[in-house]
């Protein structure tokens with residue numbers, strides 16, 4: 001996998017999966033546009049890439065604000081000529097069921113997690129068309145397919161993202177643009193730690209996150225970034241409209257790991 005002469009736009013690149021993806025593209029020679037709403041962490045990601053000998057610039061963007069996304073894309077194109085890859089990793093977590101979620105909280109989560117994916121795609125796609133092709137990878141979640149309790153807005157936006165990705169794959173295949181969705185399980189990032197810290201016993205939550213996966217541990221941001229980079233590369237030239245789960249086997253046991261462990265049939269050998 002090599003991205004010489006390719007320009008990769010990575011959102012949410014100041015932290016977690018987005019940052020690991022930015023490093024993954026940069027280490028394979030891509031020019032990286034680092035997008036995040038957090039200036040300090042975004043600048044740090046870009047600076048780290050430059051220190052390693054790569055090429056990167058930071059663009060302060062709130063992906064839920066149309067004009068900010070539009071201006072950033074224009075600036076990236078004027079600075080780097082075009083865009084070949086979009087890896088959309090910006091996102092927020094929120095909690096609440098269909099009653100306890102406030103209307104404001106609902107709108108905020110959908111604005112970032114769903115509108116953000118739409119807006120970055122909307123403004124990047126025309127530049128990819130002009131360029132003769134490209135790849136979009138949007139970060140969903142295992143919660144694009146199943147639900148965690150008390151997460152109505154997050155689960156809704158992550159499910160909807162799959163529809164967006166399939167629509168893009170269908171509508172832009174003729175333009176040589178592929179679109180795919182990566183669905184991470186429990187990944188040890190600041191977002192996950194923030195969620196755990198809301199519990200009276202955060203360590204209990206972290207332990208549960210490790211146990212969720214068949215592999216017995218949380219994933220690392222790099223393990224998701226590896227899939228994002230692969231899907232963005234020519235090695236994945238025949239993959240489009242796909243939802244690729246990166247969850248250490250979390251979704252495999254019917255009824256969840258705990259249900260399987262209490263014994264639902266023949267004893268294991």
Ligand code: NAP
Pocket residue numbers: 011012013014015016017018035036037038041061062063064089090091092093112116139140141142183184185186187188189190191192221
């Ligand atoms: P993270 O460490 O919190 O990184 C997300 C980055 O996106 C942060 O720098 C964040 O800035 C930024 N961001 C948030 N809202 C933004 C906005 N409106 N505009 C621009 N940037 C924004 O989270 P992560 O765990 O790497 O998550 C990355 C993606 O993976 C998200 O879409 C998440 O839903 C998804 N995911 C994560 C997990 C997991 O277990 N970690 C599992 C499944 C899916 P702030 O720090 O200012 O918020």
